[in-house]
Amino acid sequence: MSDGMQPTKYVWSDGSLIPWEEATVHVLSHGLHYGTGVFEGIRCYATGDGPAVFRLGDHMDRMVRSAKAFRLPLEWSSGELTAAAKELVRQNELDACYLRPIAFLGTGSIGLNPRGATVRTMIASWVWGAYLGDEGLERGVRVRVSSWRRVSQDSLIPNAKGTGQYVTSVLAKQEAIIAGYDEALLLNALGYVVEGSGENVFIVRDGSVWTPPISAGVLDGITRDSVITLLRDAGVDVQERLVSRADLYYADEAFFTGTAAEVTPIREIDDRLVGTGEPGPITRQAQALFTEAVTGKLSDYRHWLDFV
Numbered sequence: 001m002s003d004g005m006q007p008t009k010y011v012w013s014d015g016s017l018i019p020w021e022e023a024t025v026h027v028l029s030h031g032l033h034y035g036t037g038v039f040e041g042i043r044c045y046a047t048g049d050g051p052a053v054f055r056l057g058d059h060m061d062r063m064v065r066s067a068k069a070f071r072l073p074l075e076w077s078s079g080e081l082t083a084a085a086k087e088l089v090r091q092n093e094l095d096a097c098y099l100r101p102i103a104f105l106g107t108g109s110i111g112l113n114p115r116g117a118t119v120r121t122m123i124a125s126w127v128w129g130a131y132l133g134d135e136g137l138e139r140g141v142r143v144r145v146s147s148w149r150r151v152s153q154d155s156l157i158p159n160a161k162g163t164g165q166y167v168t169s170v171l172a173k174q175e176a177i178i179a180g181y182d183e184a185l186l187l188n189a190l191g192y193v194v195e196g197s198g199e200n201v202f203i204v205r206d207g208s209v210w211t212p213p214i215s216a217g218v219l220d221g222i223t224r225d226s227v228i229t230l231l232r233d234a235g236v237d238v239q240e241r242l243v244s245r246a247d248l249y250y251a252d253e254a255f256f257t258g259t260a261a262e263v264t265p266i267r268e269i270d271d272r273l274v275g276t277g278e279p280g281p282i283t284r285q286a287q288a289l290f291t292e293a294v295t296g297k298l299s300d301y302r303h304w305l306d307f308v
């Protein structure tokens with residue numbers, strides 16, 4: 001498989017653990033044609049006390065909210081999905097992994113009216129390393145403002161993780177990679193900075209940290225929330241405020257946050273160095289605090305860990 005993905009033993013599928021190879025869908029699934037699904041991305045980390053899933057309940061709560069927004073009749077509660085995810089990690093005998101819950105419309109209706117379509121809910125897990133590469137995590141990534149705008153709330157639901165709305169992220173990511181960059185930064189319809197194709201964005205100006213507010217059309221990232229909390233608790237001034245394109249160019253530091261990307265420094269934006277081009281002190285502090293929190297080394301944040 002691409003991405004170096006190694007199959008694991010089981011996939012959780014509507015209440016049972018089935019072999020990885022059998023986790024397939026019919027070609028006439030509604031979700032395949034129209035993007036009618038919701039999903040999550042979650043990480044489980046190896047800690048001194050065994051594997052722990054980071055903010056699992058918060059991710060499953062977000063999945064339930066996404067389903068509500070898209071009127072997808074999810075048949076499982078957040079608590080049931082949380083238990084299922086932990087059972088899957090246990091049975092797949094994984095220490096550290098990525099988890100991908102997804103719920104989508106299956107067969108039974110192929111018209112746009114989804115009434116009558118079945119709802120399928122599945123969770124897969126596998127070992128996934130640094131999303132933007134080990135070098136990206138260490139030295140920072142090169143990004144470019146995308147020609148594609150982030151989905152706006154007059155046509156889609158930016159705060160939800162609907163499968164269909166990720167087509168914009170795919171277009172933006174492809175465009176960035178083909179042009180020789182690592183990641184894209186998307187603006188909203190008004191031209192304000194929103195986020196990466198699959199990450200929230202932060203910049204540092206004169207010792208203050210700025211990140212676009214949810215109302216700018218960002219996903220309410222769980223890593224974003226964690227990093228805001230960790231930095232504020234450490235005494236750093238963090239502001240949710242509109243970020244302009246000029247703010248990007250004048251930033252002393254910039255970084256992405258996301259479950260897959262974790263805390264990844266940004267070293268160049270639109271062919272301009274961010275600060276000196278080296279990850280700055282607040283970026284390093286955010287990275288260190290986040291790594292310590294997810295691996296259970298900070299007692300104040302142990303409640304974020306769900307031990308399997």
Ligand code: PMP
Nearest residue numbers: 198199200219221222223258259
């Ligand atoms: N924005 C987008 C568009 C995303 O897909 C993601 C990944 N879920 C994020 C931000 C980061 O969210 P989280 O920290 O919850 O993974």
